[in-house]
Amino acid sequence: MARYAVLIYAHDSAHAxxxxxxxTESCDRHSDELVQDGSxxxxxxxxxxxxxxxxxxxxxxxGPFLDSKEVVAGFYxxxxxxxxxxxxxxxxxxxxxxxxxxxxxxxxxxxxxGEEDIAG
Amino acid sequence: VTDAAAVKTAVADxxxxxxxxxxxxxxxxxxxxxxxxxxxxxxYACALDGWARVGxxxxxxxxxxxxxxxxxxxxxxxxxxxxxxxPLLVGPEDAADEVARPExxxxxxxxxxxxxxxxxxxxxxxxCHPALAAEAQAALSLRLVCGVAxxxxxxxxxxxxxxxxxxxxxxxxxxxxxxxxxRVSGSAELPERLRGVLxxxxxLFTTGHTAPSGASxxxxxxxxxxxxxxRMLRELMPDEAExxxxxxxxxxxxxxxxxxxxxxxxxxxxxxxxxxxxDRAALAEADDLIIGCLRAGPPGRYxxxxxxxxxxxxxPSYDQTDWxxxxxxxxxxxxxxxxxxxxxxxxxxxxxxxxxQAALAEVERLERDGxxxxxxxxxAIKADLLSRTGRTGEAADAYRQAFxxxxxxxxxxxxxxxxxxxxxxx
Numbered sequence: 367m368a369r370y371a372v373l374i375y376a377h378d379s380a381h382a383x384x385x386x387x388x389x390t391e392s393c394d395r396h397s398d399e400l401v402q403d404g405s406x407x408x409x410x411x412x413x414x415x416x417x418x419x420x421x422x423x424x425x426x427x428x429g430p431f432l433d434s435k436e437v438v439a440g441f442y443x444x445x446x447x448x449x450x451x452x453x454x455x456x457x458x459x460x461x462x463x464x465x466x467x468x469x470x471x472x473x474x475x476x477x478x479x480g481e482e483d484i485a486g
Numbered sequence: 487v488t489d490a491a492a493v494k495t496a497v498a499d500x501x502x503x504x505x506x507x508x509x510x511x512x513x514x515x516x517x518x519x520x521x522x523x524x525x526x527x528x529x530y531a532c533a534l535d536g537w538a539r540v541g542x543x544x545x546x547x548x549x550x551x552x553x554x555x556x557x558x559x560x561x562x563x564x565x566x567x568x569x570x571x572x573p574l575l576v577g578p579e580d581a582a583d584e585v586a587r588p589e590x591x592x593x594x595x596x597x598x599x600x601x602x603x604x605x606x607x608x609x610x611x612x613x614c615h616p617a618l619a620a621e622a623q624a625a626l627s628l629r630l631v632c633g634v635a636x637x638x639x640x641x642x643x644x645x646x647x648x649x650x651x652x653x654x655x656x657x658x659x660x661x662x663x664x665x666x667x668x669r670v671s672g673s674a675e676l677p678e679r680l681r682g683v684l685x686x687x688x689x690l691f692t693t694g695h696t697a698p699s700g701a702s703x704x705x706x707x708x709x710x711x712x713x714x715x716x717r718m719l720r721e722l723m724p725d726e727a728e729x730x731x732x733x734x735x736x737x738x739x740x741x742x743x744x745x746x747x748x749x750x751x752x753x754x755x756x757x758x759x760x761x762x763x764x765d766r767a768a769l770a771e772a773d774d775l776i777i778g779c780l781r782a783g784p785p786g787r788y789x790x791x792x793x794x795x796x797x798x799x800x801x802p803s804y805d806q807t808d809w810x811x812x813x814x815x816x817x818x819x820x821x822x823x824x825x826x827x828x829x830x831x832x833x834x835x836x837x838x839x840x841x842x843q844a845a846l847a848e849v850e851r852l853e854r855d856g857x858x859x860x861x862x863x864x865x866a867i868k869a870d871l872l873s874r875t876g877r878t879g880e881a882a883d884a885y886r887q888a889f890x891x892x893x894x895x896x897x898x899x900x901x902x903x904x905x906x907x908x909x910x911x912x
Contacts, residue, residue: 383663416656417663419617426616426678428660 367445369407369473370452374459376466379439381411392460393440400444405455408478409442436466443473493537500546501530502707506631507547510605512554513668516562519630519658525557526550604718606631606711607683611670614682618666622657627686629654632711634693641698641893642689644860676723684732684788687715691736695743696894703747703896709740727779731789734779737772738795741765753900757804769799790819809838826857830864833871842874862891866901873908882908 380390387394393411400406420431430437439461446452449470456468509526516522529550536553543549613627621643628634628642640650660666670676694708716733723729745759776792779785785793794815801807816832830852837845849868858864869884882905889901 383659413663417660419664428617428619428622 367447368452369443369445370449370456371441371443371471371473372452372456372459373438373469373471374440374442374461374466375436375469376439376461376464377436379412379414379437381440382414383417392464396458396460397442399458400442400455405444405446407443407445409440411440412438439466443476488538488541490538493534493542496537496542496546497530497533500533500550501633504547504550505633506606506609508550508554509630510609511551512558513609515555516558517668519661521558521561522554523630525554525561528557529554604715607715607718607722608670610683610686610715611676611679612666612668614679614686615661615666616678616682617664618657618660620682620685622653623682624686624689625650625654626657628690628693631686632690632693632708634690634708638693638698642693644858677726680723680726680728683719684728687712687719688732688735688788690715691739695739696897699893701895702751703753703894704743709743712736713740727782728786728788730775730779731786731792734772734775735788735792735795737768737775738792738799741768741772741799747896751896751899753896755900756798761803764799769796772796773800785818785822787819787823790815790822794819807838809835813839826852826855827861830858830861830867834867837871837874842871846871846875860891862888862897864888865891869904869908878908878911 380393382389390411397406397409400409415430415437418428418430418437420427420429422431444452444455446455449472452470456470459468462468505526508529509522512526513519513522516525532553533546533550537543609631610627613630614623618626625639625643628639629636636650636654637647639654640647643650645653670679690708691712694705694710694712696703697705697708713736716729716736719729720733741764742756742759744765745761745763746754748754772792773796776789776796779789780793794812797808797812797815812835813832816828816835820828820832830849833845833848833852836848846868849864849871852858853864853868865884865887869881869888872878872881872884885901885904885908889898889905892898892901
């Protein structure tokens, strides 16, 4: 099995500090499904773009790194036999039908504190 | 029992003088701006009652801080989620210890670990964290540190009140969620926040120099706060040219304070002000600073503004002002600070050098640009230029437009007079 990172692009993250379970329902349900079928390795939901801080050179600025319509709202790593398998999983992400999209990237290597090397 | 009027005055006085210091000390315990603001507000409300019963305390700031801190602790205790939040609350100071010992102590006011000697300055440096947008830094500082009302802040930034409210709420949310610390940990962080801090002090000064609304032209307490902070900053960072530049700019501008309004409170234009009443000692101090800094290196925004202001002030009369030199300085200023407000002020000196017609073309270009829509000084300057080219009727229209945008009583009275003069020329 290979590992793929899925970057979620949306106008903004639904996971605001004061988000209700309803606000994040579709993301959470999809995440649970991937956990249950065993393909989810690790997943992070990020807070909205207003909470972002960027560094370029010596300069720190308020807001996301790229000034674009979409931001990275979260990311997760899945296990799949090949790219087609990964794309089949990634396209199920509800954001794809909600005006955003996902980017699938093969993982080279990685680290999570307290775990073994999670290299693909 | 203390006289109710005396208590009211004492509380109002403490609000003006001590708000920022009390808030800064409370924020450090609460680690939450909204909770701190609410608690400080409640402490002031308690003072009205409490001081009437037991008398006005010797140290109102200490009383208010202790009361506000008790409110914070009560609120935290009431909070059912205390346990889950406890890890967030425990910072470099031990929060549990603070809960057990809520009295105001000297250590709260004067922490030797701090890089800054003054609570207000400390709070401004915190608000000017680079992770907050520049306008948010300034807006938040004016609101929190200087207690300026949101409609007045909105006016200073040429945005609507609701937009300003949203901006401040958003900044507070980011501080809470991203956990921007309520202290400046080292002096290394000071220079990178300096630009924002200077902008805040300048804005505070201009807000006081020409009050955005209300009956009087000047809000002396804001001007004095800004002067005080600029002076402290100078002692703290003597090698920063822009710190000197800002201080010089405030000195020159404030030197004219006594002559900017007549005995009846009405606005007096620069060309009509009594130059013999200007504070010559302040002007001389500023001149020395400006000359010294101009020799030291390429001038920044505040130094250039100070140099322009001092050229105005040093001229024996309005007509004998060195307009070509002022125009040249405005050109430099526009390079380091390309703002439409600077371009508009440049047009005033352009009129003196190249005539009102050339300046009018420039003002009309700025009008089309749209960024200054809602800025009362654009139609006011345009009106003056139209009047000088003999287009009296159009001048009256432009003065009317300025009048509809102005909210300060002294400025409105001045503009009303101009409308009358131009609509019905004698």
